[in-house]
Amino acid sequence: MEDYKIVEIKEDITSRNNLFAKEIKKELLERKLFYINVMASPGSGKTTLITNLINRLKNDYKIGVIEADIDSAIDADSISKNTGVKTIQMHTGGACHITCQMSYEALTALGMDDLDVIILENIGNLVCPAEFDTGATCNLVLLSVPEGDDKPLKYPLMFQVANVVAITKTDISHVFDFDIEKAEKNVHMRNPNIPFFVTSATQNKGIDELEQYFRKEIDEFIKQ
Ligand SMILES: Nc1nc2c(ncn2[C@@H]2O[C@H](COP(=O)(O)OP(=O)(O)OP(=O)(O)O)[C@@H](O)[C@H]2O)c(=O)[nH]1
Ligand SMILES: [Mg+2]
Ligand SMILES: [Zn+2]
Numbered sequence: 001m002e003d004y005k006i007v008e009i010k011e012d013i014t015s016r017n018n019l020f021a022k023e024i025k026k027e028l029l030e031r032k033l034f035y036i037n038v039m040a041s042p043g044s045g046k047t048t049l050i051t052n053l054i055n056r057l058k059n060d061y062k063i064g065v066i067e068a069d070i071d072s073a074i075d076a077d078s079i080s081k082n083t084g085v086k087t088i089q090m091h092t093g094g095a096c097h098i099t100c101q102m103s104y105e106a107l108t109a110l111g112m113d114d115l116d117v118i119i120l121e122n123i124g125n126l127v128c129p130a131e132f133d134t135g136a137t138c139n140l141v142l143l144s145v146p147e148g149d150d151k152p153l154k155y156p157l158m159f160q161v162a163n164v165v166a167i168t169k170t171d172i173s174h175v176f177d178f179d180i181e182k183a184e185k186n187v188h189m190r191n192p193n194i195p196f197f198v199t200s201a202t203q204n205k206g207i208d209e210l211e212q213y214f215r216k217e218i219d220e221f222i223k224q
Pocket of ligand 3: 096
């Protein structure tokens with residue numbers, strides 16, 4: 001027998017996080033509040049896509065937004081200015097992901113009463129945000145054309161925890177060696193049967209389909 005103790009810190013932190021996430025999910029269900037966690041790389045088009053979706057949904061659902069960044073309020077300013085919905089900026093103080101505790105603090109700071117949908121724009125990062133369940137009802141994972149169609153092979157967990165995947169910036173596919181069929185195959189290798197959308201938020205391509213997907217999901221959730 002070795003004369004020392006092994007402490008599985010990571011296991012412990014994520015399992016505690018996951019327990020808390022279950023409590024958040026339960027509360028959200030009671031409140032009939034649909035919580036979307038948007039995860040993707042830096043600059044992959046999260047804010048642009050969220051803005052487009054909110055402007056399509058805001059007349060039918062009361063929406064709030066949590067912007068998470070290491071610093072700055074650029075995205076919260078932009079969402080607030082371009083959609084008019086209630087938005088808060090969360091600063092993570094250097095952390096590159098959102099824990100469940102941070103997620104709940106932000107939900108409380110935004111205020112959950114009288115909202116139907118809350119959208120969290122997570123920190124731009126394809127690695128650790130996937131390890132921390134935020135308590136969200138739905139994980140929307142984006143993959144932009146300039147990043148390459150192989151990312152689901154290199155960052156498996158992010159695509160495994162996704163509930164829906166959207167390829168972004170397909171208006172510039174011709175400039176990059178990005179094969180949409182290959183990307184779809186790679187996503188489905190990690191997560192068979194997951195809904196897969198091909199979009200360009202700036203050109204309004206595939207956004208109708210994504211909007212309809214969310215309308216159906218939100219309505220089914222609220223009816224439960
Ligand atoms: N061509 C093209 N450019 C886009 C599209 N969506 C976003 N962009 C551009 O990509 C850049 C980054 O977009 P953002 O929406 O700020 O990306 P983000 O993922 O929120 O970035 P961070 O929050 O900084 O990680 C901006 O210059 C956008 O105008 C798109 O569909 N097509
Ligand atoms: Mg952003
Ligand atoms: Zn991290």
